[in-house]
Amino acid sequence: MSAEGRRAPVAVLGATGAVGQRFVSLLADHPLFELRELQASPRSAGRPYAEACDWLVPGRLPEAVAGLEVRPLGEELGATLVFSALDAKVAREAEESFAARGHFVCSNAGSWRMDPRVPLIVPEVNPDHLELLAAQTDWSGALVCNPNCSTIGLTLAVAPILQRFGLERLSVVTLQAISGAGTPSLRTLGMLANVVPHIRGEEEKMESEAFKILGRFAPAGGAAPARIEPASFDLTAQCNRVPVVDGHTLCVTVELGRDTTREELLDAWRSYSSLPQELGLPLAPSPPIVVHEDPDAPQPMLHRDAGRGMAVHVGRVRELNPRRWLFTTLSHNTVRGAAGGALLVAELAAATGKLGST
Numbered sequence: 268m269s270a271e272g273r274r275a276p277v278a279v280l281g282a283t284g285a286v287g288q289r290f291v292s293l294l295a296d297h298p299l300f301e302l303r304e305l306q307a308s309p310r311s312a313g314r315p316y317a318e319a320c321d322w323l324v325p326g327r328l329p330e331a332v333a334g335l336e337v338r339p340l341g342e343e344l345g346a347t348l349v350f351s352a353l354d355a356k357v358a359r360e361a362e363e364s365f366a367a368r369g370h371f372v373c374s375n376a377g378s379w380r381m382d383p384r385v386p387l388i389v390p391e392v393n394p395d396h397l398e399l400l401a402a403q404t405d406w407s408g409a410l411v412c413n414p415n416c417s418t419i420g421l422t423l424a425v426a427p428i429l430q431r432f433g434l435e436r437l438s439v440v441t442l443q444a445i446s447g448a449g450t451p452s453l454r455t456l457g458m459l460a461n462v463v464p465h466i467r468g469e470e471e472k473m474e475s476e477a478f479k480i481l482g483r484f485a486p487a488g489g490a491a492p493a494r495i496e497p498a499s500f501d502l503t504a505q506c507n508r509v510p511v512v513d514g515h516t517l518c519v520t521v522e523l524g525r526d527t528t529r530e531e532l533l534d535a536w537r538s539y540s541s542l543p544q545e546l547g548l549p550l551a552p553s554p555p556i557v558v559h560e561d562p563d564a565p566q567p568m569l570h571r572d573a574g575r576g577m578a579v580h581v582g583r584v585r586e587l588n589p590r591r592w593l594f595t596t597l598s599h600n601t602v603r604g605a606a607g608g609a610l611l612v613a614e615l616a617a618a619t620g621k622l623g624s625t
Contacts, residue, residue: 416604433524514567576602
């Protein structure tokens with residue numbers, strides 16, 4: 268935000284897709300950022316947003332955005348802060364182009380997530396990883412990434428465990444909503460009464476991104492550049508697409524670094540808070556983790572929208588032995604796991620002075 272208190276102008280790339288629409292919805296009344304520019308594919312370019320967009324987000328399309336013209340991807344932008352909801356096929360080149368032109372790019376695509384120069388941020392888990400931005404000398408701007416939607420819910424639920432007890436092994440089975448597959452999936456009947464036990468690339472993303480997010484930031488020293496030292500526990504993932512519109516459910520098994528009790532484990536989640544909550548960031552949920560005692564909770568239909576869709580839910584906590592525990596998590600995949608998560612990253616960057624003149 269500027270020194271005068273005005274909202275900072277921002278742009279959205281890929282504005283007509285499912286995640287792009289979530290960006291538009293969340294930016295409509297954002298206290299720090301004002302949506303000024305939209306870019307999308309040639310099919311949508313040159314048309315007013317209301318005409319170019321098949322609106323799928325609950326609620327009405329924001330009036331302030333309806334008449335904005337959708338511009339072709341790659342055109343010059345006036346906004347310094349750019350949110351990318353681009354498909355991975357085009358995201359890498361486009362996002363680097365904008366970073367090279369001096370823009371601060373906050374990406375929801377997977378193209379740059381594992382690049383050692385690029386912070387991969389869950390704001391409550393690894394806010395210090397934004398320090399990697401100081402080492403980005405390849406661009407006059409900057410690139411920061413929001414993780415994979417299912418990885419966000421997993422790492423936020425696991426962070427308090429790793430912090431308090433240590434972690435030896437983790438196994439996760441995901442039940443992922445169809446909105447995670449993009450706009451076309453929301454219009455298909457093929458997922459009704461069906462489960463698809465494979466999501467291309469998803470298991471590999473979870474198994475690599477989690478180690479980076481939960482790893483330790485190591486500042487530059489001697490000849491070594493600033494870097495992330497990955498976490499070192501064992502992790503396996505099995506990912507499934509299920510007939511739920513929004514909300515990813517994860518069934519998690521953990522082996523801790525030491526024995527614990529149910530009460531101590533629940534307290535680790537309930538008491539967990541981090542820098543976004545301390546700073547009072549607009550989209551930071553308080554608490555970030557909601558613990559459910561009901562045996563049939565959490566459920567996507569009932570709980571995904573808590574905290575404006577930004578909270579992560581934990582329930583069905585069961586003991587196998589004092590070191591091995593089962594639990595279920597739920598998070599909103601297109602809010603916390605996509606547009607809302609990326610917006611919170613930008614809020615954190617703004618509050619900690621990482622956005623420069625934005």
